[in-house]
Amino acid sequence: MGGDSGPPAMVAGAARALARRHDLRFLLFGDQAAIREQVDEHEGLSAACQIVHCNDVIAGTEKPSQAIRRAKTSSMGRAIAAVKAGEAQAAVSGGNTGALMAMAKLALRTMPGIDRPALAALLPTLGANDLVMLDLGANTECDVQNLVQFSVMGAAYARVVLDLERPRVQLLNIGTEELKGTDELKEAAAILRASTDLGMRFDGFIEADKISRGGADVVVTDGFSGNIALKSVEGTARFVTDLLKRAFTSSVRSKIGFLISRPATELLRHHLDPNNHNGAVFLGLNGLVVKSHGSADQKGVANAVWVAARMAREDLTRKISHDLASVADRSARAAAQ
Known part of the structure; x- marks a missing residue:
């Protein structure tokens, strides 16, 4: 309804x-x-x-x-x-x-080993595949463990929906240098660098202007920053499409140019269409719940259903549990030394 x-x-x-x-x-x-x-x-x-x-x-x-x-x-x-x-x-x-x-x-309820669930979604990129971004608004503030857990969940999700054996995971930061960012980001990065057996490749930090370039498969951040970044990406996409529409209707010559370049503009429209990336997922729960965008049409709803079906078939919850157990075992061994 x-x-x-x-x-x-x-x-x-x-x-x-x-x-x-x-x-x-x-x-x-x-x-x-x-x-x-x-x-x-x-x-x-x-x-x-x-x-x-x-x-x-x-x-x-x-x-x-x-x-x-x-x-x-x-x-x-x-x-x-x-x-x-x-x-x-x-x-x-x-x-x-x-x-x-x-x-x-x-x-x-949340899965064992998960403190808070996160909202994850697919975003278009210039690379060979979309990327998974989380958290997109479920948690405005996150600690070190939250960021590590989000990374594990995001990587498992990327392996399922993007068919990637070792997704490239990066933390959203104000710079790519190791000295930049909050203490939480630096500590989370250290933990992820040491985690070499989680079916992911941690590639450090990423800045917001690089999100859509295709250099990462999973981008992890707190819900406050993630929601702002998502809205910025969506707003920019609308700005570009509206600007092109205005430019192509400004004169007779422009309209002729539109007809000539229509295949390219149709490709752009398809790439930026949110219905092709619909289906945000609440990761970290003992069950699968997918949020379809309120403005989604039948194509967008179908995509959300396909995302849900694939996660169920691939047993995403079990994959996340397995990886979280590996992180917990490593942390326990490190504490005992």
């Missing part, structure tokens, strides 16, 4: 995801009549889904503290409860991010 379009976009996204992966099955939580109307418009979807009627819906403007009181009756809360009960392998929602995070954390 969430997102700017509600059932039309979410149901159409489920149908699009099913067309690509025929083994998917859906539990659709929300107003039964509104959902059924949309399901009936997509051939074959009805046989692959079950509608779970919910009278209660969390509004996008509600505070998490208010929404969490209705976790047992709302469509969002009941979808998360289905993951906890093992009735679903992952939950996908386009609704209130704060409410989703609060409900998921309360119901699923």
Whole structure:
């Protein structure tokens, strides 16, 4: 029931995801009549889904503290409860991010060895693949262990969704020199440099202007800085596309130039389309929860579903647990020496 379009976009996204992966099955939580109307418009979807009627819906403007009181009756809360009960392998929602995070954390709890869950998403780059960035707003302040744990989770996620054997991990900083940054960043970097058996390659620090260049596969930071960096990247992408649109419509000559360069501009539009990178993930919970952007269309929702399905198939939670245990063992041995 969430997102700017509600059932039309979410149901159409489920149908699009099913067309690509025929083994998917859906539990659709929300107003039964509104959902059924949309399901009936997509051939074959009805046989692959079950509608779970919910009278209660969390509004996008509600505070998490208010929404969490209705976790047992709302469509969002009941979808998360289905993951906890093992009735679903992952939950996908386009609704209130704060409410989703609060409900998921309360119901699923954090994994052993994780102090706080983090919000991770894929961003486009000029490199051969997208990059994973976290945290994007779940934790405004982070200590050394949080940054190390985020790095482990981000690398495991990158191995699953980007098919990378040893993702390149970097910490977001104000410079690349080892002496720059906060004490937390320096200490986290030291721990990660010593961790050579975690299925990742730690490449030190990265500055914000290099995020999209393609030199890193995972960028790790606190939620405050990460959210600002994400909004800056998104704003810049909109600025570039709007500037090009204005330039190409400014005169007859410009319009002719647009027709000639249309293949290139279409490639740019596709690369910057947020629907092609939709599906932020709450990493570090005892269950999989994916946040679809509120403005996502059916293509974006389908991408979020595919992300969720792949994480479930690849058993992302087990991979994170294994790597965290390795970090804990190394820390215990170092403390004993």
